[in-house]
Amino acid sequence: MRRSRHAKIVATLGPATTEANKIRDLYLAGTDTFRLNFSHGSQDDHARAFSAIRALEQEFGRPIGVLQDLQGPKIRIGLLEEGKLCLHAGESVRFVLDGARGGKQAIPLPHPEIFAAAHPGQKLLIDDGRVRLSVERPGDREMVARVIVGGPIRDHKGVNLPGASLDISPLTKKDRADLAFGLELGVDWVALSFVQKPSDLIEARALIGEAAGLVAKIETPMALDRIDDIIQLSDALMVGRGDLGVEIPPEDVPGRQKELVRACRLAAKPVIVATQMLDSMVAAPTPTRAEASDVATAIYDGADAVMLSAESASGAYPIEAVAMMDRIIRSTEQHRLYRSLIEASRVDEENTPPHAVAAAGADLAATIEAKAIVGFTASGTTAARISRKRPPVPILALTQDENVARRMCLLWGVHSVVASDPSGYEEITQIAAVAAQREGYARSGDLAVVVFGLPFGHRGATNNLRVAAC
Template structure:
């Protein structure tokens, strides 16, 4: 199997009204979707329960391991109800805001005391996804005076963003906790956390989640960039949430931030998803713009584990076409002769001197030298396969596991094909199973090689300690 024929960067599709039927979900998986996202900002638990069942049914029918990400809404800062329903903010005007759900005419109601605590003179506040911009003249505990920098009409319940300030607010609201409990009952594979500002937000979520799901931290606040290394270390993966990040950061700073987030995640061996407006025009159009194609390819060239479709697959008119085109872009980028050369330019985390890291490094090197057809990772928890994936080898990573949930979770990792197998009693039976598994999926000949990473004795989580180079003809 050549490098251009196996899937490297995966496609994560958001499930919504346009993609929630069984036949449409099946078509999306067949077109190239590796994982689905459930957006808990929309929809009831009853609706999401149907979607969970749909994904599991389709995955079983197709013999695939399809992970599900439950994406928590997180806290939303919004204005209260504007007297008269709207107010015009003109450039240079001075406007008052007070603490509360309602306010007199001409005054902005803001029902978030945390915002009043955080804001200082000269701070910037963005309203309505950045379409309105105010600067702080004077800040108090219950009253703020603003100057209008970017004018427009403000209506009820518009969102508020505060670039550059950390807020005393939990990443998980009461709604999120209820959604989290439901998602865990549905046996979700990943939880995506919104409004992550510090590593402590991730640790607090981990106390509730335990080992029932892996955690993906959404990097959507500039304050998260100040603690990026610690947040990545505390998480199982991160998402470059470019929508909110692009509101609070200057637009020209979003691409450097994206590159930094991907590099940090890769260096620590954590998943990285690039999200928001990847093929935005395909919500209505049957084809994307050239700029959108280049944007998607850039994420692939950077080595992202997955690229995400949001409204394109949730409510768009052409979800299957969006997936098919995204898959074509991924194949073209990963078939570029310089693609894997660029992957090698990243220095991995030099602080990791563990045995699994040493074995993964050795396996990647050995596979390259022997021109192996695949690297096979025998894994219970998935950690061996994730560590190999960190090295972005040119050959496929086949992860064999007796754990169904591990197989699903690995479906999101770069270059990994998860395979569910029976428990193997000894290393020799594992070696035979590894060769048989690869033979079933690749056109291997007797002189071909695979590289196997496994543990002796078998079946122990975290017990990977053995590397074996196997000539296919010797394992029959």
């Protein structure tokens, strides 16, 4: 199951792909990491999907990543009369903190943080900005707002307050229960929704520890304001363009996406570009040309992974969506301009021996036209340091930790393999050569560049470089 591309694919599971045979088809179509979206479905649903993924690992003998995406403190309206209302531009409506089912003068909004943060002129966006209002009279338990852009709203539709910093924990009671459940299952990554500040990640890390990698979802302008600290405290980033595009002007999203990809590459941490990448394939067998270009742009930017949401979770063509994304990535990476654009966006190495050794390994492999770069890694850090260079040579990452191998399924260009550490220095090149041949990257007599750290098993100690003949 060696992929013929560098960038990875994350596919969300859902009602259209709950059956084990569908999950298998998604994997064969190109999925590298599966996303379990805990905003939907029961814990039993996710447990069955998780079991099916682990069964695939046994069948194919390859590590597969599992990302648990927590719902987070999503702000939603409550229950409405007859389940829906139609708001008209210019009319005045009232939101109330308490209420069962309400009409235009008592729309339930059961979130005290909203009432505390609202001020005259504050924008309220409902259903991803399809309906827009402006607060006229705020209050502790009720507030009056005027409709700017009208339209229908339904029960539990999401509400955004652009620019407002809400005094709310990123982990709700539901999230904490789901997180404990996910860690017990053995998920590889945990995505934290609606991160606003670095302390949100500290709170989550205290619960996760080293049991899984922590992904910060960037969906708010407050997170952008503290992005350097957030990247430092997280293990990976997800660019959540849906909510981010509601919170900031849509025309700012492409530039922000490029900034985030570059910042993560500089920090040697994977970045996922997400939301509406092939959205029309929820209902159609092919994407629009603009969507294909959107995926390609993320690949030209150097993103580690691109993600499918509703396309693979609830769409009519989930397998086709993954296969299409795979085709777009491969076509983009094979384009004659791809390598020059990736080189043009290269980042400077950190001024440390581990980063210098990894960078030298990537450059050396390209110079001598080695067939592979083999990195021995205890935590995945060595592979991440090589990957940040975006070398034209395949990266084969060897680790004795199965969980680390699964997490590396998010890293650009990395093919991870579970293998024993060498028992001594002289065994290093032998193990690397055998692995490169066994995984189909090299044949007898080909060259491979080997990057590792001594003593073995120490995290982050990349300090050795060798050239091996296979």
